[in-house]
Amino acid sequence: MTDMSSTAKTRLIHLLGLPGQRISYEQARDLLDHPDPAVRRDLAGRTDLEPEILFYLARDPDPAVRRRIALNPQTPEQASVLLAKDFDDDVRCDLAERVGRIVPDLTPDEKSKAWRAVHQALTLLARDQLPRVRRALSQALHTLPDAPHDVVLMLAYDPESSVACPVLEFSPVLTDEDLLAVIQASPMTSSLVAISRRLNVGEEVSNALVGTGHVEAIAALLRNDSAQIREETLDAIIDAAAPQSSWHEPLVDRHGLSNKAALRIAEFVAASLLQKLAARRDLDAATIDTVSHMVRTRLRREEGEPVPTVALFDAETLRLAQRQVESLAAAGKLAERYLLHVAGEKTVPLIATALAHLGKVSLGAVIEVINAASAKGMLAVCWAADLSAEAAVQLQIKIARVPPDEVIKPRRGGGFDATEAELEWQLEMFTDLARKR
Numbered sequence: 001m002t003d004m005s006s007t008a009k010t011r012l013i014h015l016l017g018l019p020g021q022r023i024s025y026e027q028a029r030d031l032l033d034h035p036d037p038a039v040r041r042d043l044a045g046r047t048d049l050e051p052e053i054l055f056y057l058a059r060d061p062d063p064a065v066r067r068r069i070a071l072n073p074q075t076p077e078q079a080s081v082l083l084a085k086d087f088d089d090d091v092r093c094d095l096a097e098r099v100g101r102i103v104p105d106l107t108p109d110e111k112s113k114a115w116r117a118v119h120q121a122l123t124l125l126a127r128d129q130l131p132r133v134r135r136a137l138s139q140a141l142h143t144l145p146d147a148p149h150d151v152v153l154m155l156a157y158d159p160e161s162s163v164a165c166p167v168l169e170f171s172p173v174l175t176d177e178d179l180l181a182v183i184q185a186s187p188m189t190s191s192l193v194a195i196s197r198r199l200n201v202g203e204e205v206s207n208a209l210v211g212t213g214h215v216e217a218i219a220a221l222l223r224n225d226s227a228q229i230r231e232e233t234l235d236a237i238i239d240a241a242a243p244q245s246s247w248h249e250p251l252v253d254r255h256g257l258s259n260k261a262a263l264r265i266a267e268f269v270a271a272s273l274l275q276k277l278a279a280r281r282d283l284d285a286a287t288i289d290t291v292s293h294m295v296r297t298r299l300r301r302e303e304g305e306p307v308p309t310v311a312l313f314d315a316e317t318l319r320l321a322q323r324q325v326e327s328l329a330a331a332g333k334l335a336e337r338y339l340l341h342v343a344g345e346k347t348v349p350l351i352a353t354a355l356a357h358l359g360k361v362s363l364g365a366v367i368e369v370i371n372a373a374s375a376k377g378m379l380a381v382c383w384a385a386d387l388s389a390e391a392a393v394q395l396q397i398k399i400a401r402v403p404p405d406e407v408i409k410p411r412r413g414g415g416f417d418a419t420e421a422e423l424e425w426q427l428e429m430f431t432d433l434a435r436k437r
Contacts, residue, residue: 022048023043023046023048023049025050025053028043028046028049028050028053032053032056037062037065040057040062040065041062041064041065041068044057044060044068044069044072045068045072046072047073047074049074051074051079054069054074054075054076054079055075055079058075058082058083059082063088063090063091066083066086066088067088067090067091067094069083070086070092070095070098071095071097071098072098073098073102075098077118077121078117080095080099080117080121081117081120081121081124083095083121084120084121084125084128085124089130089132092125092128092133093130093132093133093136095121096133096134096140097136099118099122099125099137100122100136100137100140100147101140102118119148119151122141122151123150123151123154125137126151126154127154131160131162134155134158134163135160135163137151137155138158138162138163138164138166138167139166141155141171142166142167142169142170142171143170143172144171144173145172145173147171147173148173149173152167152171152173152174153173153174153178155167156168156171156174156178156182156191157182157185157186159188161188161190161191164186164188164190164194165193165194166194168182168191168194168195169195169197169198170198176202176204176205179195179198179208180208183195183205183212184208189214189216189217192209192214192216193216193217195209195217196209196217196218196220196224196227197220197224198227200226200228201221201224201226201227201228203228203229203230203233206221206227206229206230207230210229210237213240215244215246215247216246218237218244218247219244219247219250222247222250222251222254223250225255231258234261235261235412237251238261241265241268242267242268248265248268248269248270248273249273249276251265251269252265252273252276252277256282257280257283259283259284259286259287260390262283262287262291263287263291263393263394264393265277266290266291266294266404267393267407267409268405271295274291274294274295275295277291278291278292278295285341286341286343286394289343289398290343290394290397290398293344293345293397294397294404313349313352313367317349320349321349321350321353324350324353325350325353325354328354329357334354334357334358336391339354339355339387339395340391340394340395343394343399344398345398351399352366352370353366354385355381358384358385358386358387359381359382359383359384359386360384361384361427362431365381365430365431365434367434368430368433369381369400369430370400370401372400373401373402374400374426375396375400375402375407376418377426377429377430378392378395378396378399378400379392379396379408379416379417379418380418380422380423380424380430383416383418383423388414389409389410389411389414389415389416392408392410392416393408393409393410396408
């Protein structure tokens with residue numbers, strides 16, 4: 001209200017009483033059509049009026065009066081329906097804020113009597129042509145567990161991101177089925193990101209989000225520690241992650257990362273993230289050793305230092321390695337798990353001898369593979385030794401010193417990413433090279 005003269009203030013006190021004093025029904029009724037809008041505005045802001053007085057004021061020609069009624073906590077629900085159709089945008093915005101606030105305060109008895117009118121008003125506001133009105137309603141309802149499902153779902157599909165995103169990210173009313181339907185129907189990245197940020201995103205929803213291929217939504221999902229992501233879904237993310245730098249750090253930080261996933265991630269992330277990955281406490285020793293080796297190799301390459309070649313296999317070293325391999329084989333300990341556990345720069349002769357023994361290939365051929373730093377050659381040797389494709393990844397890095405970006409990974413779903421003919425040809429080629437030495 002604008003500043004009034006002392007005469008006007010005196011007149012208002014006479015009409016409405018002193019602040020804090022109740023006004024009678026007759027006094028209020030007589031003021032409903034008062035020619036001074038300031039009087040009607042002050043009347044509309046009172047909380048001690050009968051419902052019919054407030055309902056009458058909801059039709060007042062002055063928008064400022066109707067705004068007061070829209071915000072008045074005592075305004076009857078039937079007046080809310082009327083105000084939801086008001087031509088003045090500010091009236092509808094104010095109503096959206098107030099109606100949204102009263103939803104959780106309705107008692108069961110009040111709900112049975114008033115809920116129909118409240119629901120009708122909420123529905124009208126959710127369909128309002130003005131985004132500002134729908135945005136006000138979304139902000140009022142987005143965290144309420146008692147908000148009507150159909151109204152919240154209507155807001156979730158809203159084409160304005162500022163309307164849809166609050167309920168998509170926070171509303172406890174929306175089910176996984178609702179979210180899956182929104183994901184299928186929504187072209188808006190902002191909506192997908194909002195869903196990705198929800199608390200406790202379920203596995204099916206995570207899978208659907210990844211299936212959209214939206215880079216920002218997947219990055220948000222990876223950063224959401226409470227999101228449930230099944231292993232095969234994470235594998236799909238890792239498959240596509242190399243060119244998506246925004247995924248790298250959240251992948252490295254992802255809780256519950258398997259050893260296999262960690263090694264796959266290590267193949268494409270930067271050296272700084274490799275160091276972070278190597279510092280994790282929840283990976284096994286063999287994986288940490290492999291990642292640490294990759295860190296050292298990557299840092300040397302980035303600093304322009306030559307990566308040291310494997311020392312020559314002298315006869316005495318190979319004789320000791322042969323005796324150790326025979327002893328391990330006799331004890332039944334020459335297995336993949338052991339080889340991965342001990343594999344490193346200082347055990348290259350031992351691992352080479354073991355691979356030759358297990359694969360029934362010449363030690364000379366294995367040495368040629370190692371000296372050539374051949375990814376395909378080491379893949380073939382591991383295949384001949386009946387090791388897994390996952391083990392071949394570690395041995396390419398730790399024994400053959402294959403650069404991480406050249407490592408041959410398992411094919412999707414597991415297994416060696418090469419045909420038997422290709423693998424046999426690699427063995428024959430390196431065997432021939434060894435014979436010519």
